Amino acid sequence: MKTSRRSFIRSASAIGALAALPGWACSQGTSPKTLNILVLGGTGFIGPHEINYALSRGHKVTMFNRGKTAPERFPNVENLIGDRDDQLDALKGRDWDAVIDNSGFYPRHVRLSAELLHGHVGKYVFVSSISAYGEGLKLDDDEFTAAYAVMDDPTDESDSIYGRTYGPRKALCEQEVSKVFGGDAINVRPGIITGTGDPTERLRHWLRRMVAGNEILVPGQDDLPVQYIDAADLCGWMVRLLEDGNGSGPYNAVGAEKPYRARPLLEGLIASTGSESTLTWVDWEWLRANNTETANYGPWYGEGPTPFMQVTNKRAMAAGLRFRPIGDTANDMIAELDSFGEPRWGPGGFSLETEAALLAKWHAK
Ligand SMILES: NC(=O)c1ccc[n+]([C@@H]2O[C@H](COP(=O)([O-])OP(=O)(O)OC[C@H]3O[C@@H](n4cnc5c(N)ncnc54)[C@H](OP(=O)(O)O)[C@@H]3O)[C@@H](O)[C@H]2O)c1
Known part of the structure; x- marks a missing residue:
């Protein structure tokens, strides 16, 4: 290893952006009170983080899924089968302290579950998104000043769950929860x-390249602001918010304490993973002129900094949201690097062949 983990964490603290916060509340210990928590969508990406954390804190968990995604995932957790699209019978006549809704993408579905569960759960945590904000989002906006994204026909369900109207639908879903639950509605808005x-390659792409030790092509500006949150931090915090009982209203749940900047983030990750990789920054204009392969570089894709990667998390932090060092996130992800099939939303960058050809051309120019 070029840099030890300890020295990475020290240097990360020095640059601030990657630092762990003092007093970071880790997931150890049991909750002073035991909750019965219903998780709508327990077997995908973030559901298991919520369930594992809740169980480790001594809570009782029930899931509600269609039974399509990893149905064998939690053999010892009660699994109610149904569908958000008006097949909610399995939820009838039951009571929980709180619900965490991971699988709400259409306002009608969320209205149905909110109306059915009202009076049978205390808090309704809806997992929304910063995409619920409109294109007019400004740097100094917070949860209460930012305007919602809107769609022409709010009843239109023709789009796929993550399609073009994902953001405005999340905004409408939030409003459904707030209408029914009032102050007991908690709308959590994560970024990436x-x-x-x-299931995506939005961080893993860089980790794959770093593990291989390649020269890495990085498109765009090296001071690009980037916000990633570890699902473990997000999900642990949502459960603690329920334990605390005082959560209410909207929270931007973005990490880290301050937005990362592309270069220190990637250099820090190279150090923390002990990689031999080097970074070569290439501007998008040149890349577009010299290549036809489309690549989903996540936050790196685009023309430059956007308020969507610099959203304030002050309100969530005041309510206890804390972040582990992203070097730790990276090393945990590297440990499971080979266990992924087709990534959601495609590769996280150019193919290796295209990347090598582009780098050669860039160096030769
Ligand atoms: N990933 C991000 O960067 C990001 C950022 C912001 C917000 N979010 C939000 O985070 C939430 C969770 O995302 P995720 O990636 O964990 O989702 P996911 O991996 O797609 O998991 C979805 C879960 O919901 C269940 N489900 C899906 N459709 C259902 C239906 N019609 N009826 C009942 N259950 C259904 C699935 O199980 P079955 O298939 O068995 O039904 C699965 O357990 C989403 O609301 C997403 O918008 C994600």
Whole structure:
């Protein structure tokens, strides 16, 4: 290893952006009170983080899924089978202290579950997204000043769950929960979630390259702001918010304490993973002119900094949201690097062949 983990964490603290916070509340210990928690969508990416954390804190968990995604995942957790699309019978006549809704993408589905569960659960945590904000989002906006994204026909369900109207639908879903639950509605708005089990390559792409020790092509500006949150931090915090009982309203749940900047983030990850990789920054204009392969570089894709990667998390931090060092997230993800098939939303960058050809051309120019 070029840099030890300890020295990475020290240097990360020095640059601030990657630092662990003092007093970071880790997931150890049991909760002073035991809760019965219903998790809508327990077997995908973030559901298991919520369930594992809740169980480790001594809570009782029930899941509600269609039974399509990893149905064998939690053999010892009660699994109610149904569908958000009006097949909610399995939820009838039951009571829980709180619900965490991971699988709400259409306002009608969320209205149905909120109306059915009202009076039978205390708090309704809806996992929304910063995509619920409109394109007019500004740097100094917070949860209460930012305007919602809107769609022409709020009843239109023709789009796929993560399609073009994902953001405005999340905004409408939030409003459904707030209408029914009032002050007991908690609308959590994450940005890019990563960590173990992340089905996308939005962070893993860099880790794959770093593990291979390649020269890495990085598109765009090296001071690009980037926000990633580890699902473990997000999900642990949501459960603690329920334990605390005082959570209410909207929270931007983005990490880290301050937005990362692309270069220190990637250099820090190279150090923390002990990689021999070097970084070569290439501007998008040149890449577009010299290549036809489309690549989903996540936050790196685009023309430059956007308020969507610099969203304030002050309110969530005041309510206890804390972040582990992203070097730890990276090493946990590297430990499971080979266990992923087709990534959600495609590769996280150019293919290795295209990347090598582009780097050669860039160096030769
Ligand atoms: N990943 C990110 O960066 C990010 C950022 C912001 C917000 N979010 C939000 O985070 C939430 C969770 O995302 P995720 O990646 O964990 O989701 P996921 O991996 O797709 O998991 C979805 C879960 O919901 C269940 N489910 C899906 N459709 C259902 C239906 N019609 N009826 C009942 N259960 C259903 C699935 O099980 P079955 O298939 O067995 O039904 C599965 O357990 C989403 O609301 C997403 O919008 C994610």
